[in-house]
Structures are given as structure tokens and as C-alpha cells.
Amino acid sequence: MAALHRRALDNLRSENATLKQGQVKATKNTLNRPALANISNIQRRPALGTKKKDEHKEITKGLTRHKASTHLTATEKKDVFIFQDDSEEETRQFENDQIAKLTEQMAEIDVEDIDADDLTNPSLCAEYVKDIYKYMHVLEKKLQPKDYMSRQTNINKKMRSILVDWLIQVQSRFRLLQETLYLTIYTIDRFLAKCDVSRSELQLVGVTAMLIASKYEEMYAPEIGDFVYITDNAYSKVKIRAMEQKMLKACEFDFSNPLALHFLRRNSKAGAVDATKHTMAKYLMELTLVDYDMATLLPSQIAAAASYLSTQLLDKEKAEWTPTLAHYSTYSEAAIFPIVCQMAKLVLTMNMEGSKYQAVKSKYAESKFMKISRYPVLVGPYMRELADQVDNA
Numbered sequence: 001m002a003a004l005h006r007r008a009l010d011n012l013r014s015e016n017a018t019l020k021q022g023q024v025k026a027t028k029n030t031l032n033r034p035a036l037a038n039i040s041n042i043q044r045r046p047a048l049g050t051k052k053k054d055e056h057k058e059i060t061k062g063l064t065r066h067k068a069s070t071h072l073t074a075t076e077k078k079d080v081f082i083f084q085d086d087s088e089e090e091t092r093q094f095e096n097d098q099i100a101k102l103t104e105q106m107a108e109i110d111v112e113d114i115d116a117d118d119l120t121n122p123s124l125c126a127e128y129v130k131d132i133y134k135y136m137h138v139l140e141k142k143l144q145p146k147d148y149m150s151r152q153t154n155i156n157k158k159m160r161s162i163l164v165d166w167l168i169q170v171q172s173r174f175r176l177l178q179e180t181l182y183l184t185i186y187t188i189d190r191f192l193a194k195c196d197v198s199r200s201e202l203q204l205v206g207v208t209a210m211l212i213a214s215k216y217e218e219m220y221a222p223e224i225g226d227f228v229y230i231t232d233n234a235y236s237k238v239k240i241r242a243m244e245q246k247m248l249k250a251c252e253f254d255f256s257n258p259l260a261l262h263f264l265r266r267n268s269k270a271g272a273v274d275a276t277k278h279t280m281a282k283y284l285m286e287l288t289l290v291d292y293d294m295a296t297l298l299p300s301q302i303a304a305a306a307s308y309l310s311t312q313l314l315d316k317e318k319a320e321w322t323p324t325l326a327h328y329s330t331y332s333e334a335a336i337f338p339i340v341c342q343m344a345k346l347v348l349t350m351n352m353e354g355s356k357y358q359a360v361k362s363k364y365a366e367s368k369f370m371k372i373s374r375y376p377v378l379v380g381p382y383m384r385e386l387a388d389q390v391d392n393a
Contacts, residue, residue, distance in 0.1 A: 111327045114270050133266060136258040137330060140298050143186075143257050145193035147296055154198045157292040161357055163188070163206045164290045168359040170207075170230055174222050176214060178282070182259040182299075183213035185289045187251065194250045201243075204235050208243040216255050260285050263303035263329070270328040271307060276370060280310035283364045283372050284343055290357050291346050297339060304329040305339040309386075312340075313377045344386035351379050 118126035125132065149157055164185055171181045187209040197205055207227040214221035224237045264285060268278045284306040288294035294302065307329070311319040321333040329336075350357060364373035377383070 110323045112270075112324045114324070114328065133263075133328075136262065137300060139256065140258045140300060143190065143254070144298055145186075145189045145295070148189070148193040149292060152192065152196060154196070155192075155202055159199065159202055160188075160192075160292050161290050163202055165357040165359045166203075167206050167210060168286070168289070168363065170210065172359075172363055173230070174214075174226070176210075176222075177217050178261055179259055180210070180213045180217040181286075182261060182289070183217060183255060183257060184210040185295075186257045186259070187212060187247065187255065189295050190257075191247050191250050195246070203231060204239060204243050205247070207231055207235070208240055208247055211240065212244060212247060212255065258299055260299035260303045260306075263300045264306060267303055267307040267325065267329050270325050271311065271322070273307075273311065276372070277310045277314050279364075279370050279372050280314060280375070281306040283360070283369070284309055284347065286360045286364070287346055287350055288343065290350075290360065294342070294346070300330065301336065301339055304331045304336045305343050308333070308336055309340050309343055312382065313375075313380075316382070341386045341389045344383045345390045347378055348383055348387050 115124075115126040115129055118124040118129075149155075149160070167184060168181065171184075184206075188205060191205060191209065207230065211222070211224065211227055224240050227240060228235065228237055261282075264278070264281055268281070271277075273281075281303075285302055288297075288302055288306075307325070308321060326332050349355065350361060361373045363369065365371055
């Protein structure tokens with residue numbers, strides 16, 4: 001034991017002697033280094049008695065919050081220019097004035113401000129939602145296709161209805177969003193309004209439009225191979241890609257169509273309707289996708305008519321097209337009534353025995369849609385009364 005102590009003392013003396021002679025002692029140590037610095041674990045100290053190189057050290061004194069503004073000298077204070085921006089306060093005041101003015105105007109015509117309770121929720125964009133929908137009304141008129149079927153030489157209304165009915169089944173099969181379905185049909189109509197297609201290409205146009213709409217709306221869009229499979233290999237991937245390029249150019253890469261769903265949600269909020277009435281309106285709107293004669297109407301008109309008819313069917317005693325609904329839908333009851341009658345006739349036609357277009361009816365017969373398509377009121381006396389007005393017009 002004594003021998004071990006003596007050996008440790010001898011080692012310590014030899015280390016001290018080495019340091020006195022100016023040699024460098026290397027020791028292992030874990031260091032904190034800047035990026036791209038020496039990656040070794042060796043810490044090197046200069047030998048005793050040698051002069052250290054001058055190193056510039058930046059010294060910063062901590063400033064307490066209450067002393068920070070008084071740390072400048074008198075000369076420095078002269079060079080400091082404090083800019084006071086009042087624009088934010090003015091903007092806020094202007095917005096408040098506009099909101100107050102709009103509230104007064106709406107009160108005069110007995111219109112409820114349906115966005116008043118949403119001002120504290122930034123995600124609902126309550127300050128801008130009115131301008132957003134105003135722009136959507138402008139945009140739908142710009143992108144709305146005109147009557148094109150008379151110019152098509154190879155296809156007709158019946159072929160379009162068969163295609164749309166099949167695409168509704170594809171949408172359910174792929175579990176795509178409702179928005180994807182609507183954008184698909186709008187894209188087909190816009191393309192057919194500009195380009196003449198053959199019968200053999202019509203289904204290709206349909207699946208390509210759904211591919212484009214899926215890329216626009218879905219988080220995970222189906223692959224091209226899925227559409228090749230769903231068409232039973234009638235079209236190759238190359239053909240679908242070629243048609244996609246053609247459709248993108250024809251639509252000028254603009255697929256910002258306001259959808260009837262967007263306007264329906266606004267109407268449902270304005271009318272404070274329940275889920276059953278909203279689902280009934282969705283069913284009525286989706287039926288119109290199959291009918292070409294309804295394709296020339298604006299999405300906002302379809303949504304307003306569906307809102308009106310669903311309320312009349314499910315709650316006729318309390319149904320009323322209020323000033324609030326007229327204001328937010330931008331349509332009076334008289335303006336949408338002819339469309340309501342046309343919609344009622346379409347519903348009766350789709351519910352007739354032997355009707356070929358059953359995709360929408362089957363879809364809304366499921367429990368997740370409240371089995372809304374099975375409601376007896378859809379083929380009741382009120383619907384026949386509305387449909388007769390179309391025939392007698």
C-alpha cells in the first residue's frame with residue numbers, strides 16, 4: 001500500500017517537472033465547439049511562462065427592462081428618431097366604423113348579422129367573409145359554362161347524364177370529398193364548352209376531370225393507375241396524362257370554381273337549419289348534377305333553390321324565405337321559385353320506377369346521410385304541385 005502511494009507521488013512530481021520545462025500537457029475532455037471546429041477531444045493549454053495571444057472578447061452588459069430606455073447618452077438621444085405609426089389604430093377604427101354602419105343598414109331591412117358571434121374566432125374570417133362571398137358571386141359568373149350541347153356533334157345530354165351518374169359511384173367507391181365531385185362535374189362542363197369530343201373519349205374526359213379535382217381538393221388523391229383500373233383498362237396512363245394536359249390548357253389552369261356546397265353552407269347558417277334540412281338540400285343539389293338542363297344555372301342559384309325546397313318539404317308550416325336568407329343568398333323568393341319547380345320535377349323523374357340514374361338516390365339512402373332519399377315527402381302532393389307548374393308554364 002505504501003508503495004502505491006509513493007508511485008502516485010512520483011508521477012505527480014514528474015508531471016509538474018514537465019510543465020515547468022514548457023511542454024504541453026494533453027488531457028481528454030469533452031468540449032463545446034462551434035460548427036466546423038476541431039473535432040478531437042484534446043484540450044490544449046499553452047505552456048507556463050509563454051505569452052498568450054491577445055483575444056478580442058465581446059463584453060455585453062445585461063440591461064434590465066426599466067433601465068433599457070435610459071442607457072443612451074445625451075448625444076445619442078439626439079440621433080434617435082422614434083416613429084409612431086398610427087395607421088394600425090386608424091385601420092382598426094375604420095373597420096369598427098364599417099361594421100357599425102353595416103349593422104345599422106342590416107337592422108333597417110330586418111337582416112340578422114350571422115357573423116357577429118364569429119368575430120372572436122380568427123379561423124372563421126368573420127371580418128372578411130362578406131367580401132369573400134361577394135367575390136365568389138362574381139367568380140361563378142365568370143367561370144360558368146354556357147349552353148354547349150347544341151355545338152357538340154358526337155355526344156348528347158343522355159350521354160352526359162350516364163357519365164355523371166357513373167362518376168358519382170366512383171366518388172363513393174374512392175371515398176372522395178363532396179367538393180371533389182362537384183369540381184369534377186364543373187370541370188367536365190367547362191371543358192366540353194370549349195372542346196368537341198367523341199363518344200369514346202367522353203369517359204376519358206370524366207376520369208381525367210376527377211383526377212384533376214382530386215389533386216385540387218384531396219389530401220391524398222387517387223393515382224392514375226386507380227382510374228385505369230376503374231375504367232377496366234379502357235384507357236392507359238399515357239392517354240389520361242395526355243387528356244389531363246389538354247384539359248388544363250382548356251381551363252387555363254384555373255379550377256377556383258365556387259361550388260354550390262359553399263353557398264349552401266352559407267344559406268344553412270343564415271336560415272339556422274338543422275342537419276336534416278341541410279342534408280336534404282345536399283341531396284337535392286346532387287340530383288341536379290346529373291341533369292344537363294340544370295348545368296347552365298349558377299351554383300348559388302342551385303344552392304338557394306335547394307335551401308328553399310328542403311325547408312318547405314320538412315317544415316312547411318314554419319318555412320319562410322326571410323330577409324336574412326334573401327340578403328345572404330342574394331336571391332328573392334320570386335327569383336328562385338322557377339328553379340324550385342324545375343328541381344321538384346327532376347326529383348320526381350329520378351324517383352320514377354325504371355329510372356336509369358340511381359347513383360345519388362342509392363348514395364343518400366345510406367344511414368350516414370340519414371336515409372334522406374327515402375323520405376315520402378319527396379314524392380308527395382307538394383312536389384307534384386310544383387312540378388305541374390313547370391309543365392303548365
